[in-house]
Amino acid sequence: MGEALRDLLVTPAEMAAIDEDAVHSGIESFSLMRSAGMAVSAAALRLFPSASRFVVLCGPGNNGGDGYVAAAALAESGASLAVFALGDVGKLKGDAARARAAYAGEIQAIGTYEPQAGDVVIDALFGAGLARDLPDEVQEAIRRVEDSRRPVIAVDLPSGIDGRSGEIRGASFTAAHTVTFMAAKPGHLLLPGRTRCGTLEVFDIGIPDRVVRARAGDLRINTPAVWQQHASGLDPATHKYKRGHLAVFSGPQISTGAARLSAMAGLNAGAGLVTLVSPPDAIAANAAHLTAVMLKEMGKTGDLAAWLKDRRLGAFVLGPGFGVGKKARAFALMLCGRALVLDADAVTSFKERRTDLFNTIAMEGGQVVMTPHEGEFARLFPEIAADTALSKIEKAQAAAKLSHAVILYKGPDTVVAAPSGRTVVNANAPPWLATAGSGDVLTGIIGAHLAQGMPAFEAAAAAVWRHGEAGTRAGQGATAETLVANIPPFDYSATRPMGRVAL
Ligand SMILES: NC(=O)C1=CN([C@@H]2O[C@H](COP(=O)(O)OP(=O)(O)OC[C@H]3O[C@@H](n4cnc5c(N)ncnc54)[C@H](OP(=O)(O)O)[C@@H]3O)[C@@H](O)[C@H]2O)[C@@H](O)CC1
Ligand SMILES: [K+]
Numbered sequence: 001m002g003e004a005l006r007d008l009l010v011t012p013a014e015m016a017a018i019d020e021d022a023v024h025s026g027i028e029s030f031s032l033m034r035s036a037g038m039a040v041s042a043a044a045l046r047l048f049p050s051a052s053r054f055v056v057l058c059g060p061g062n063n064g065g066d067g068y069v070a071a072a073a074l075a076e077s078g079a080s081l082a083v084f085a086l087g088d089v090g091k092l093k094g095d096a097a098r099a100r101a102a103y104a105g106e107i108q109a110i111g112t113y114e115p116q117a118g119d120v121v122i123d124a125l126f127g128a129g130l131a132r133d134l135p136d137e138v139q140e141a142i143r144r145v146e147d148s149r150r151p152v153i154a155v156d157l158p159s160g161i162d163g164r165s166g167e168i169r170g171a172s173f174t175a176a177h178t179v180t181f182m183a184a185k186p187g188h189l190l191l192p193g194r195t196r197c198g199t200l201e202v203f204d205i206g207i208p209d210r211v212v213r214a215r216a217g218d219l220r221i222n223t224p225a226v227w228q229q230h231a232s233g234l235d236p237a238t239h240k241y242k243r244g245h246l247a248v249f250s251g252p253q254i255s256t257g258a259a260r261l262s263a264m265a266g267l268n269a270g271a272g273l274v275t276l277v278s279p280p281d282a283i284a285a286n287a288a289h290l291t292a293v294m295l296k297e298m299g300k301t302g303d304l305a306a307w308l309k310d311r312r313l314g315a316f317v318l319g320p321g322f323g324v325g326k327k328a329r330a331f332a333l334m335l336c337g338r339a340l341v342l343d344a345d346a347v348t349s350f351k352e353r354r355t356d357l358f359n360t361i362a363m364e365g366g367q368v369v370m371t372p373h374e375g376e377f378a379r380l381f382p383e384i385a386a387d388t389a390l391s392k393i394e395k396a397q398a399a400a401k402l403s404h405a406v407i408l409y410k411g412p413d414t415v416v417a418a419p420s421g422r423t424v425v426n427a428n429a430p431p432w433l434a435t436a437g438s439g440d441v442l443t444g445i446i447g448a449h450l451a452q453g454m455p456a457f458e459a460a461a462a463a464v465w466r467h468g469e470a471g472t473r474a475g476q477g478a479t480a481e482t483l484v485a486n487i488p489p490f491d492y493s494a495t496r497p498m499g500r501v502a503l
Helices: 012-024 029-047 062-076 094-101 136-148 209-215 224-231 257-268 280-287 301-307 326-335 344-348 354-364 374-380 392-403 438-451 456-474 480-485
Strands: 053-058 081-085 107-109 119-124 152-155 177-181 199-203 219-221 245-249 273-278 294-297 313-318 339-342 367-370 406-409 415-417 423-425
Touching (some): 029 199, 053 062, 062 081, 245 257, 280 294, 326 354, 339 438, 344 438, 374 392, 392 406, 438 456, 438 480
Parallel strands (some): 081 107, 119 152, 245 313
Antiparallel strands (some): 415 423
């Protein structure tokens, strides 16, 4: 993808391999720990210059090692300091033992730490090496700190957060700030981990880019760098047919609003033409509400077959408010060879018949995006949803592979995964984006991108990002309508900050 290092997401296992490669390439491993610990002490002094005391909690591994380096640096700066360790410090090994030896001050047992007013806690208990639930002793220390509401700076990850999945292993700190190294980890972005990190600082400890890239997989933070090159050809002055014709299928008379929201979003997101395809009983309801969106009556699957001969129809949205059942299945299967977004009822309709859908997508080879939220995901992929060993990222990847479609697994930490394994995690969505009809707006934006010829993965990733931006622009109290009105233009000038991660 050719993007900046800051857009990469690296799993703890990949990070360990990167660390090892860096050492094999001739970098002294202790110099990495020194840089890490120094970055933490610098953050502590910068963020909390008036702390009465810094309290460094050190674990039994290299995360603890970073803590001892930070402690030594803070002591040298003249700050008031206390260090508490988990376990027998005499058993520390390698770089952590060396870091501990370089810290001359007193070290007390973690069980004796009682937070005091003015303390700022530096959490260097566990980072990438957290392998199981936290021991009781640590969970109790976390509770004491949480109860005292003292601010916490986390080293690499708040202890208790699984860096691969974002899960909480028994308990976790809630940090005001987290300093991680070289690249963000999935646990920083996935829930609930994301809510425990505070602001995230990715600090370069001196491992060369090429070493990091050689081990990094296909996982990225969703930024314009992922899809921008596919969007740059979209010239607003182009002929309306060239900007793509999107068709959105409406539900019956009593449930037409969702499809209209998708259609309006599609138009605002840049589709040249949008047609709302309506069953006969809903024509009047739809006609009463539409202006720029065109309307077409369609009842049966035979009518759809005839209409599909028009190859100017660039993309299709099926699902919002459409109704669950046979008609949704028939329409979806007829559209699998085209650019298609299957959402809501269209996804649920295949609960008992998913093999038909997956086989047809594989056979027809269309650009298909499915946009399940958690409940819809569990309906279509029950065995993947129930596998507690998998992270949200791994679940989306498994579902994409199984279905041959791009899976946009919705939530505050939306994941987009392609069957090839390419995956992004989104990070720009404000919390108030979870409003009624918000998903229909997202679906319409994806449809617009597909209609403009973007490949399915990029279309979905770009849509999630623009949807998040629309939420930010619409502000707190956003409704689906104000989201539609606030979809940002597809115009990323040099002045626009790129790669922003809003946590
Ligand atoms: N990558 C890099 O480039 C750099 C990384 N750096 C730093 O290294 C950190 C990773 O270090 P790490 O691998 O030693 O892991 P860490 O988190 O300290 O824990 C491992 C120890 O904890 C133990 N343990 C695990 N779970 C436990 C539990 N629930 N309850 C009790 N014990 C448990 C485990 O024991 P074991 O599982 O073997 O029994 C082992 O002793 C990383 O986060 C970053 O801060 C920097 O120095 C700069 C360069
Ligand atoms: K930590």
